[in-house]
Amino acid sequence: MEIVEVGPRDGLQNEKKLLSTATKVDYIRQAIAAGLRRIEAVAFAHPARVPQMADAEAVLAAVPRIEGVSYSGLLLNRRGLDRALASAADGFGVDEVNYVLVATDVFSSRNQGMTSAESLAQWSVIAADARAAGLRTTITIAAAFGCPFTGEVPVERVRDLVAAAAQAGPDEICLADTIGVGVPRQVAALAAAAREVAPDVTLRAHFHNTRNTGYANAIAAGDHGITVLDASTGGIGGCPFAPAATGNIATEDLAYLLKRNGQLTGVDVSALATTGRWITAELEVPTPALLGRAGPFPPEF
Amino acid sequence: MEIVEVGPRDGLQNEKKLLSTATKVDYIRQAIAAGLRRIEAVAFAHPARVPQMADAEAVLAAVPRIEGVSYSGLLLNRRGLDRALASAADGFGVDEVNYVLVATDVFSSRNQGMTSAESLAQWSVIAADARAAGLRTTITIAAAFGCPFTGEVPVERVRDLVAAAAQAGPDEICLADTIGVGVPRQVAALAAAAREVAPDVTLRAHFHNTRNTGYANAIAAGDHGITVLDASTGGIGGCPFAPAATGNIATEDLAYLLKRNGQLTGVDVSALATTGRWITAELEVPTPALLGRAGPFPPEF
Numbered sequence: 001m002e003i004v005e006v007g008p009r010d011g012l013q014n015e016k017k018l019l020s021t022a023t024k025v026d027y028i029r030q031a032i033a034a035g036l037r038r039i040e041a042v043a044f045a046h047p048a049r050v051p052q053m054a055d056a057e058a059v060l061a062a063v064p065r066i067e068g069v070s071y072s073g074l075l076l077n078r079r080g081l082d083r084a085l086a087s088a089a090d091g092f093g094v095d096e097v098n099y100v101l102v103a104t105d106v107f108s109s110r111n112q113g114m115t116s117a118e119s120l121a122q123w124s125v126i127a128a129d130a131r132a133a134g135l136r137t138t139i140t141i142a143a144a145f146g147c148p149f150t151g152e153v154p155v156e157r158v159r160d161l162v163a164a165a166a167q168a169g170p171d172e173i174c175l176a177d178t179i180g181v182g183v184p185r186q187v188a189a190l191a192a193a194a195r196e197v198a199p200d201v202t203l204r205a206h207f208h209n210t211r212n213t214g215y216a217n218a219i220a221a222g223d224h225g226i227t228v229l230d231a232s233t234g235g236i237g238g239c240p241f242a243p244a245a246t247g248n249i250a251t252e253d254l255a256y257l258l259k260r261n262g263q264l265t266g267v268d269v270s271a272l273a274t275t276g277r278w279i280t281a282e283l284e285v286p287t288p289a290l291l292g293r294a295g296p297f298p299p300e301f
Numbered sequence: 302m303e304i305v306e307v308g309p310r311d312g313l314q315n316e317k318k319l320l321s322t323a324t325k326v327d328y329i330r331q332a333i334a335a336g337l338r339r340i341e342a343v344a345f346a347h348p349a350r351v352p353q354m355a356d357a358e359a360v361l362a363a364v365p366r367i368e369g370v371s372y373s374g375l376l377l378n379r380r381g382l383d384r385a386l387a388s389a390a391d392g393f394g395v396d397e398v399n400y401v402l403v404a405t406d407v408f409s410s411r412n413q414g415m416t417s418a419e420s421l422a423q424w425s426v427i428a429a430d431a432r433a434a435g436l437r438t439t440i441t442i443a444a445a446f447g448c449p450f451t452g453e454v455p456v457e458r459v460r461d462l463v464a465a466a467a468q469a470g471p472d473e474i475c476l477a478d479t480i481g482v483g484v485p486r487q488v489a490a491l492a493a494a495a496r497e498v499a500p501d502v503t504l505r506a507h508f509h510n511t512r513n514t515g516y517a518n519a520i521a522a523g524d525h526g527i528t529v530l531d532a533s534t535g536g537i538g539g540c541p542f543a544p545a546a547t548g549n550i551a552t553e554d555l556a557y558l559l560k561r562n563g564q565l566t567g568v569d570v571s572a573l574a575t576t577g578r579w580i581t582a583e584l585e586v587p588t589p590a591l592l593g594r595a596g597p598f599p600p601e602f
Contacts, residue, residue: 146598146599151598151599152599179598180595181561181598183558183561183562184520184562185561185562185563209513209591210591210595211554211557211558211591211592211595211597211598212510212516212550212551212554212557212558212590212591212592213516213554213557213558213561215513215514215516215517216516216517216519216520216558218517219485219517219520219521220520239595242594242595242596244594244595245591245594245595246591246594249513250513253512253513253514256512256513256514257484257512257513257514257517260482260484260486260514261484261485261486262486286587289513290510290511290512290513290546290547291512291513293543293545293546293547294481294511294512294540294543294545294546295543296512297447297452297480297482297512298447298452298453
């Protein structure tokens with residue numbers, strides 16, 4: 001399994017406290033030092049709407065450039081891509097762009113001001129232009145496991161969106177449980193549906209541990225052909241639709257689980273646990289990750 | 302899947318604050334009202350060593366007696382069985398006794414003052430006497446996934462203990478991850494080993510979510526022939542070997558996971574979430590369970 005560290009983006013984006021650019025870069029440096037190689041470092045979003053991500057270009061200008069480390073930037077629209085391309089042209093850009101397609105029209109309209117079909121049309125142009133500029137392209141199907149506004153999302157709906165998204169030739173398609181409602185049976189069903197219509201695309205999943213199902217879903221993902229998982233060190237990020245809820249599955253807890261399960265190598269779980277405690281102290285929030293409280297097992301693990 | 306509510310025993314036993322008998326009985330009443338049918342209600346332990354369980358007989362005298370509801374009492378030795386039998390003889394007893402066998406000699410000596418082999422010899426007498434008195438008998442192999450004193454526990458060691466424990470003819474054998482270190486691969490290995498040497502015994506598992514692996518283990522248990530799972534409403538209990546750690550997997554979160562996964566019926570997850578918030582308020586501790594913070598999905602679930 002491969003982990004994409006999304007704490008610098010999905011984690012920080014959903015925390016109230018704004019961190020300095022230097023602290024964000026430190027967070028990213030620590031993730032890389034612990035062995036992570038793919039970092040969703042920024043979002044190219046409107047700074048008034050997402051002030052936590054306003055310094056995207058400054059973060060990218062300051063992160064270490066290391067052979068084998070890939071930085072990704074999330075984007076919702078053409079303006080986001082233009083910023084990603086400008087940044088890349090300066091030599092301090094992202095290596096990948098991750099586009100968001102929301103699985104329901106109601107949520108998509110609130111998030112991007114357009115329906116899912118309109119968002120798909122936008123994606124095909126963005127994917128082509130990003131690829132022409134030499135960037136890897138990934139797309140995340142948000143709310144694939146359930147929508148905060150409309151409830152259950154039919155598997156067929158997600159399957160059709162995956163099929164359409166795959167037409168643009170992405171390097172990876174990510175199935176996201178944005179509000180943390182999913183269970184393993186859904187993971188199996190969505191993975192099978194995605195594989196059916198996009199047999200050659202790498203599948204990735206994004207889980208939140210909002211209702212304590214996130215790690216079970218991560219194991220189910222590995223059992224059903226999904227090879228890439230998002231996680232945030234510290235488990236930061238919360239849920240914008242459930243104010244008291246916890247956030248992304250935590251990288252240190254996921255890494256402990258996968259490593260002890262024989263599915264991951266090359267990641268220092270103790271170092272990640274230390275980073276998780278540190279970043280939550282910086283954010284002045286409790287630590288949803290648990291490994292830092294209990295310690296790895298055996299202790300030298 | 303069947304859930305055994307262990308909050309009144311394993312949960313309360315490991316919390317600092319002592320609750321009144323009436324509050325304990327209320328906790329049990331709420332679990333039953335939410336649809337749970339097996340309750341580990343008490344431990345028959347030395348009151349100086351486990352003051353949280355000192356009023357075991359008073360709790361049993363006050364709990365509702367309802368057709369289909371089974372109460373269990375944990376015990377470590379002959380004196381515990383004598384109390385269980387005396388209580389049952391009065392008509393206010395347990396329906397089941399759950400004996401503890403610790404998987405390593407070091408931990409067993411600290412817990413019961415004897416080696417695992419000596420504990421097995423004690424178990425065979427206790428099982429026979431309990432059965433003769435009409436009680437169901439279950440045995441929990443504690444620290445089967447790892448020991449806080451000696452580290453890794455070989456699968457062969459657990460297999461041999463299960464084989465020996467099965468000689469006494471228990472109704473159920475429970476594999477317990479007492480310190481919350483286990484992962485799904487271990488669940489599969491231990492379930493297969495237990496099934497090999499005890500093909501006819503019902504298998505049960507006991508998971509702690511100390512490192513966020515507990516719910517993934519619960520799903521793995523169901524995948525590998527384990528049909529009964531322990532959980533505590535609220536997720537109370539902590540871990541005596543990791544002061545800041547969380548406790549048992551939470552009944553409300555487990556019930557949400559299993560119900561949405563198509564593996565459980567007849568349990569009211571919202572009612573359990575309410576009880577989980579209430580009991581942690583009574584104990585003056587944070588709530589490790591997450592469902593009560595985020596709510597079920599869909600909301601009417």
